[in-house]
Structure formats: structure tokens, C-alpha cells
Amino acid sequence: MGDAAMFGHLQGRINQLDEQARRRIGEIPTDHVPPGMLVKMHASVLANDVVLTNLYRMWTLLPQSPYLPCTRPGAELEPITIAHLQIGTHHRGRSVLVRIVTPPLRLQSNLTPVQPIIAIVKDAEGAMTMLQLWHSATKADTPVSETLRVGSTYLIKEPLFKLLYNWVPGFIYCLRVDHYSDILLLPDDHELLPVQWRGSQAKASTSKHLRVQGNEAVAKKAWAEAERLYTSAIKAATTTEERQLAYLNRSLAYLQLGRPAPALADAAKASSLHGGKPPEKGLFREAMALYQLAKFEQCLEKLELLAAAYPSGISSKATVGELLVCEKAFAYAYVGEKASMSNDVANYPSLADGELLGETVQKLYHDSEASQLFTDLPRGTYEVVSSTEVDGHPVVDKVLIARVVEESGFRTSRATSDILKAAASLKRVAGNEASGLWPLVSLINHSCIANCSHSFIGDMHIVRAAQDIEARSELSILYLEPLPNDSYDDTQKRFQRWNFRCDCPLCLDKKSTSKQTMDRRNAYLQQLSQNLSPNNIYAAKRAIGQALQTYSAWAKSPGSLMCGLGIHYFLLAGGFHIANKPAEAIEIYLKGFEASGFVFAEASGGIGKKVKRKTLTIKQWGDYQVVMQFAQLYKACQKAASPIAAAVKRYEELAYLITVGEKETMLDTCPDLK
Ligand SMILES: [Zn+2]
Numbered sequence: 001m002g003d004a005a006m007f008g009h010l011q012g013r014i015n016q017l018d019e020q021a022r023r024r025i026g027e028i029p030t031d032h033v034p035p036g037m038l039v040k041m042h043a044s045v046l047a048n049d050v051v052l053t054n055l056y057r058m059w060t061l062l063p064q065s066p067y068l069p070c071t072r073p074g075a076e077l078e079p080i081t082i083a084h085l086q087i088g089t090h091h092r093g094r095s096v097l098v099r100i101v102t103p104p105l106r107l108q109s110n111l112t113p114v115q116p117i118i119a120i121v122k123d124a125e126g127a128m129t130m131l132q133l134w135h136s137a138t139k140a141d142t143p144v145s146e147t148l149r150v151g152s153t154y155l156i157k158e159p160l161f162k163l164l165y166n167w168v169p170g171f172i173y174c175l176r177v178d179h180y181s182d183i184l185l186l187p188d189d190h191e192l193l194p195v196q197w198r199g200s201q202a203k204a205s206t207s208k209h210l211r212v213q214g215n216e217a218v219a220k221k222a223w224a225e226a227e228r229l230y231t232s233a234i235k236a237a238t239t240t241e242e243r244q245l246a247y248l249n250r251s252l253a254y255l256q257l258g259r260p261a262p263a264l265a266d267a268a269k270a271s272s273l274h275g276g277k278p279p280e281k282g283l284f285r286e287a288m289a290l291y292q293l294a295k296f297e298q299c300l301e302k303l304e305l306l307a308a309a310y311p312s313g314i315s316s317k318a319t320v321g322e323l324l325v326c327e328k329a330f331a332y333a334y335v336g337e338k339a340s341m342s343n344d345v346a347n348y349p350s351l352a353d354g355e356l357l358g359e360t361v362q363k364l365y366h367d368s369e370a371s372q373l374f375t376d377l378p379r380g381t382y383e384v385v386s387s388t389e390v391d392g393h394p395v396v397d398k399v400l401i402a403r404v405v406e407e408s409g410f411r412t413s414r415a416t417s418d419i420l421k422a423a424a425s426l427k428r429v430a431g432n433e434a435s436g437l438w439p440l441v442s443l444i445n446h447s448c449i450a451n452c453s454h455s456f457i458g459d460m461h462i463v464r465a466a467q468d469i470e471a472r473s474e475l476s477i478l479y480l481e482p483l484p485n486d487s488y489d490d491t492q493k494r495f496q497r498w499n500f501r502c503d504c505p506l507c508l509d510k511k512s513t514s515k516q517t518m519d520r521r522n523a524y525l526q527q528l529s530q531n532l533s534p535n536n537i538y539a540a541k542r543a544i545g546q547a548l549q550t551y552s553a554w555a556k557s558p559g560s561l562m563c564g565l566g567i568h569y570f571l572l573a574g575g576f577h578i579a580n581k582p583a584e585a586i587e588i589y590l591k592g593f594e595a596s597g598f599v600f601a602e603a604s605g606g607i608g609k610k611v612k613r614k615t616l617t618i619k620q621w622g623d624y625q626v627v628m629q630f631a632q633l634y635k636a637c638q639k640a641a642s643p644i645a646a647a648v649k650r651y652e653e654l655a656y657l658i659t660v661g662e663k664e665t666m667l668d669t670c671p672d673l674k
Pocket of ligand 1: 449504505508
């Protein structure tokens with residue numbers, strides 16, 4: 001039967017049922033199907049019968065006359081049993097106590113979008129009926145078996161009882177719960193529970209045992225299960241320490257379930273139970289919960305408390321690609337097309353800098369708070385005036401602002417993706433059309449071997465880990481890219497604007513390389529690029545071998561940069577690819593990555609080699625600006641039908657994320673990265 005035909009057929013049945021249900025409103029039915037049959041129907045038929053399921057679904061989705069949720073405490077409601085429930089009636093002021101008999105299942109249907117959970121329940125007298133629960137959690141970490149637990153007891157407040165279906169030899173009825181707050185899980189020792197249902201479960205377990213089980217659930221990311229086990233662990237706790245640990249653990253489960261309010265309450269409870277200073281995890285979870293609750297100032301206070309109380313533990317390792325800073329500009333100027341005059345990043349004042357100066361003056365003049373903050377920014381040795389306000393306005397010192405802009409301003413394109421876009425389409429690279437001040441990012445120092453990338457999306461400045469970074473390591477970014485042919489002195493000259501010398505390992509390596517060796521290297525590399533040809537493997541090998549001799553032991557060690565060599569490997573690899581030797585090209589690309597500071601678990605072969613590879617794993621990231629190189633390697637992998645293609649694709653996406661700051665624009669920027 002097609003969907004349309006099924007729909008028509010079901011519609012007829014539903015009209016009949018509706019008619020029957022209307023006629024029998026208020027009646028106390030005595031024609032329930034026998035309990036055994038109900039259980040059997042639930043298990044076998046409902047799980048598999050599409051027609052019946054769709055009927056249930058459409059029928060239950062018929063417009064209901066709306067009713068208000070219960071607003072009274074469960075204990076105030078007058079108990080009623082299943083045998084006394086009336087058809088089509090909403091039992092105000094009453095409650096029914098039921099125990100889940102069958103595993104619950106979600107009513108799947110291809111005809112309707114909402115999916116209630118159903119289970120068979122019984123009351124203390126042994127009468128059975130179906131329970132339908134709407135709008136419960138649907139995420140994978142909360143399976144239906146956690147929402148309605150077999151053997152657990154629930155109080156249904158002000159129940160609505162409905163005729164559901166005629167099923168020879170009787171009728172199926174159901175308790176329909178529309179409002180999620182109308183159903184209450186009762187603990188096994190609850191006073192409302194009949195004596196025969198009390199204390200049957202979990203009593204035997206110790207708090208510690210329950211906590212261990214909870215931790216196992218956490219390992220499986222079964223957060224709802226973990227929350228239940230930790231709740232039991234709290235109840236079973238006999239010492240303050242046990243109670244504190246269980247609260248702390250449940251706080252984590254709540255955070256993961258997206259319930260920050262109880263997570264905050266639990267973490268605070270754990271902290272208050274602790275004798276001395278609050279536990280580290282407690283403070284951290286309080287901060288996380290406050291963040292989720294958008295209480296950012298209180299979150300910051302907690303984090304500061306945490307940093308003061310546990311100075312060694314606040315940070316943890318950052319993994320490559322991780323977002324470390326996302327800062328909106330303090331002041332920002334975009335000059336677009338007007339910016340053709342000077343594109344030399346290092347040495348000439350730019351139009352954007354001029355506009356930034358004006359923007360900053362205006363901002364500070366009209367905002368005394370910002371003015372205070374601004375005087376804390378690096379400004380060299382410049383003295384600031386002592387008075388900060390006159391005639392009701394902040395004193396604005398243009399020279400100070402110019403110094404700060406000079407020292408701490410960033411010149412950039414409108415977005416880092418624009419630069420990559422220009423490179424991908426071989427157009428002229430966009431100029432520095434924008435300048436901005438980002439006080440936080442401007443605190444990060446330069447290193448030619450930076451462990452972070454920084455990128456721009458308009459006036460947002462993004463810093464990501466460009467490699468795995470150990471806790472408490474200093475972060476560094478590239479102010480300027482190192483130029484392969486530059487000597488140590490040339491390199492330092494380019495940093496004059498910021499008044500520092502770079503003594504990173506690469507600069508120190510340049511310093512210890514004589515001018516003669518540098519010249520020799522540059523001559524070899526020049527020869528190499530002129531004679532690069534896959535038809536002449538031996539010449540390429542010889543030239544690269546000669547160039548290699550000019551690098552120090554440090555530069556040649558795994559994970560170090562061989563300035564200028566990587567690009568030549570990439571060019572040679574491109575040649576092999578074009579000459580239809582993709583397997584050889586792959587190995588040379590990998591050599592290029594190694595010369596750029598990458599370390600692979602599976603080392604590269606050599607020029608002219610083919611290596612059978614099953615996997616490719618980066619153990620250490622090198623120069624992160626290699627999106628295009630990964631894209632080329634990927635193409636070679638596809639051509640060679642190499643099984644490492646998928647891994648290369650992932651690394652290409654990661655390199656894009658690190659370089660550009662986000663990955664959403666990837667296909668727009670480089671359409672052939674598909
Ligand atoms: Zn350096």
C-alpha cells in the first residue's frame with residue numbers, strides 16, 4: 001500500500017474510533033484487553049507493524065482539546081487506580097501511580113514528525129494499560145530506556161485517559177501525558193509507594209559501587225544513565241566525602257545533558273560539603289554551568305577563583321586546530337579599494353592605520369571607560385598624562401594613540417580567506433585594506449616557528465593552536481612570515497616596527513649560518529628551481545642533496561624547518577604529478593611537508609620512490625600555511641587510488657581551519673578543494 005492509500009485507509013478507521021470515543025466519554029470501561037495480550041502486542045506488533053503504528057500515530061495526533069498542566073504537588077492529589085479511570089476524561093485533582101512493565105519504545109512512523117514513547121504500565125492492583133509520553137529527550141545520550149525505566153514507579157498527575165484501539169477481544173486504552181511536568185519518577189523509598197513496591201532495588205549497592213557504575217556510563221557517554229546512577233550514589237552515601245564526590249560527578253552528567261542549572265547546584269553543593277578550599281573540579285564545573293547559563297561575569301569570577309586556588313592546574317594541553325582566542329576589535333578601520341598606496345606590511349604607514357587612528361580617537365573621546373583600558377596597552381616608553389578627564393570628557397592624546405597603533409595594531413585583509421582565495425585563483429594577493437586594535441591578541445609575542453595561527457574575519461581576530469601545545473607553554477603567532485633567503489640581520493630589520501629581536505630557533509639557526517653558506521644555499525635552490533624536472537630524477541636528487549649540505553644539524557632534525565627547501569619539494573612533486581607519476585609525487589609531497597616541520601608516523605620515501613601506504617598520521621604539525629599543498633597531495637592520492645586519501649582530506653580541512661580561522665568558507669574560497 002502506498003502512503004496515500006494507507007493514509008486514506010487509516011483516516012477511515014480513525015473516524016470510526018473517534019466516533020466510538022466520543023460516544024463513550026465519561027464511561028469507566030470494563031472491556032480492556034487482558035494484560036498478557038497487551039504486553040505481547042506491545043513487544044511484537046508495535047515494534048514491527050507499520051500500518052498499526054501509523055494508525056496509532058495519526059490517531060494520537062488528532063487535534064486534542066487542550067488542557068492545562070498540573071500545578072499542584074503530587075502529594076496533594078487524590079489517588080485513583082486504572083480500573084476507575086473514565087474514557088476521554090482529564091482527571092483533575094487525581095493522580096495515578098504506575099510501574100513500567102515493558103521496555104519502552106518510541107513510536108516510529110513515516111507519516112508524522114512527533115514521536116511519543118510508549119510502554120505498558122500496571123498499578124498496585126495489577127491492572128494494566130498503555131502509557132504515552134510526549135516530548136521527552138530525544139538525544140542519543142538519553143535512550144528511551146532511561147526516560148521510562150522498567151521496574152521504576154511514576155506518579156502521573158491529573159491523568160488523561162483515552163480510548164486507543166479495538167483489539168479483539170477488547171479495547172486498548174492509554175494514559176496520555178502531554179505535559180512533561182505531569183509525570184514524576186518516584187524513588188523506591190518514596191512514601192507514596194505501596195508497601196509491596198518499596199525498596200526493592202539498588203538498596204544493596206554502596207555509594208562507591210554506584211559511582212563506579214556511573215563512571216562506566218560516563219566512559220560510554222551514556223549521560224542519562226550516569227545521572228541516574230550518581231543520583232542513587234548520592235542517596236546511598238554514608239559519609240560526607242561520598243556525598244561530595246557523587247554530587248561532583250552528577251554535575252558533570254548534567255552539564256553533558258545540557259542542564260546547566262542543576263549542574264551548577266550540584267557543583268556548588270560539592271564545594272560547600274568540602275571542608276577546606278573548594279575542589280578544583282567543582283569550581284571548574286560551576287564555571288562551565290555559569291557559562292552555559294550565559295552568566296559570563298560570574299563565570300569569569302569562578303575562573304579567576306580557580307586560577308588563584310589551583311595555579312598549576314588551570315590550563316590543559318591544547319590540540320592542533322583548537323580555538324584559543326576569538327576577540328572583537330577594540331577599534332577597526334576598513335579602507336577597501338582606497339588601499340592601493342602601500343602594501344608593505346612592515347615599514348610604511350598605511351591608509352588603514354590612518355583611519356584606525358581617527359576611529360580610536362573618536363572612540364576614546366566618547367567613552368571614558370574605554371579610555372582607561374586603552375592606557376594599559378603597550379606603547380613603548382611613551383609617558384601618559386596624569387589627568388584622564390577634563391570638561392566632562394576624557395583627555396585624548398593623539399601621540400599616545402599613534403604609538404599604540406604603531407606598536408599593537410594589526411594590518412590585514414578583510415578576511416584571511418580573501419588572501420587564500422586570491423592565492424587559489426592566482427590573482428594578485430589582496431592588500432592590507434584593514435587595520436585594527438585587538439588588546440588581547442596584541443599581548444601574544446612573535447615567533448618564526450609560531451605554535452598558534454591567527455586569522456581575521458572582519459573585525460574578529462581568531463587564534464587557534466597550530467600544533468599540540470603543552471599546558472603552560474607560551475603562545476606565539478607570526479607577525480611576519482620568515483623569508484627563506486633573509487639573513488639573520490635582514491630578518492630582524494623587518495621587526496623594527498615592534499622593537500624586538502626574534503631569537504626563535506630558526507633565527508638562531510640563521511645567526512649561526514655564515515653568509516657564505518647562505519649564498520651557496522640560495523644558489524643551489526635557484527639552480528634547483530630552474531632545472532626541476534621529473535624526467536631528470538638524478539639531477540633533482542643531486543641538486544637537493546647539495547642544498548641539504550648547507551643546512552645545520554638542527555634544521556635537518558625531524559620537526560625543524562628547512563627554510564626554502566619545502567617549496568622546492570612541492571614544486572618537484574607537482575612535476576611528477578603532471579608527468580602522470582602520482583605515487584612518486586606523493587612521497588615527494590611528504591618530503592616537502594617534512595622540510596616544513598611536519599613529522600609523520602610513517603616517514604616519506606625518497607625522490608622517485610613508490611611506497612605502499614595504508615595510513616598517514618601526522619605526529620607533529622609544522623608550518624600551518626599548507627592548505628594548497630595538502631590539496632595537491634590529495635589530488636595525487638586520488639590519482640594513485642591511495643588509501644591515505646581520506647586522511648589527507650581531513651588534514652587539508654584542518655589546515656584550512658587553522659589558516660583561515662573557520663572552515664565554512666572552504667569550498668567558496670577554493671572550489672577545486674572538493
Ligand atoms: Zn625568529
